[in-house]
Amino acid sequence: MARVPTRIDAAIRHLDPAGTERVLEIGGGTGVAVEILLDTFPRLTCTAVDRSARAVDQTRRRNARFVEEGRLTVVEADVADLTAALGADATFDLALAVNVNVFWTRQAVHEAGALAAHLRPGGRLCLVYELPDGRRPREDVADRVVRSLDVPGLRTAVRAEDGLLVVTSRRDLGG
Template sequence: MIVPARIDYALRLLDPAPSEQVLEFGCGRGVAAGLVCDRLTTGTLLALDRSITAIEHTVRRNAAHVESGRLRAQCAKLDELGSLVAPASLDAAFGVNVNLFWTGTAEPELAALAEALRPGGRLLLCYGAPPPGSTRRVTGVIAASLTAHGFTDVVEHDAPAGSAVSARRRP
């Protein structure tokens, strides 16, 4: 399987540990979900998407991970996360090409992530390689929004494979 550069880049930045509790929002067809689960031993991944078709693809592609208990896939919106996980239970959360963080305020979604991440938990928002000169337009908006919503250690990343913003939940 050929892994898209943006997904490979996101996983290098996220670098999930084998025992972590991880959330992927906007899981699409489940490519990143499978790669994260390949790294997990005692940890788990919750994969969310608003599309039932995407969830069905994720489950089919990663049937062995679902069967092992490492992967749970759920059709839900990110702002519904509080009904799916306990507060402060996630070590890391990430999304690849989830545009709502730079096209709007994403206030309910950021509030849900802040509640679900443990203190110091990691958040990563990653995007495919943008057109030359436009990276800052996307990452700058996201970085400012994360800071305004109380996230710390906000860092903008830029590489040929993509752009990203990483942050931590306030300790």
């Protein structure tokens, strides 16, 4: 496998899967992260959601074997429409998004609420951003992401790491 981009490696490391979870990836682009997760953890299952038809097609082609095995579902949808796309009962142990700009380009409380609704109690979310201005994440980006994730049931932490902004959240056990 080719060299793993730093941002994807960081997302997987901070997500810290045990290997048997149900994982939701938002905005997975070409499907690199789900490929790594499914290759590394043979009992893991993933759902990849992207609003781009092209990205959905690329993810399906790249990971055809996992789709055929039933370990990967790929859906074209916007994060705000997760319930319509996945069903109200779809829950995940872990969720990740790498360089998904909706959470920092505007206050995306609706999108964060939709995502939180699909995390099981105790479920974890990891958002990673590779910021264009180099090794020091801008505070305003971190502030915007935290404001977007300020929804009932999520507890959020932010850290800067090797030119990345890493945002992790956990859904409260109370639901």
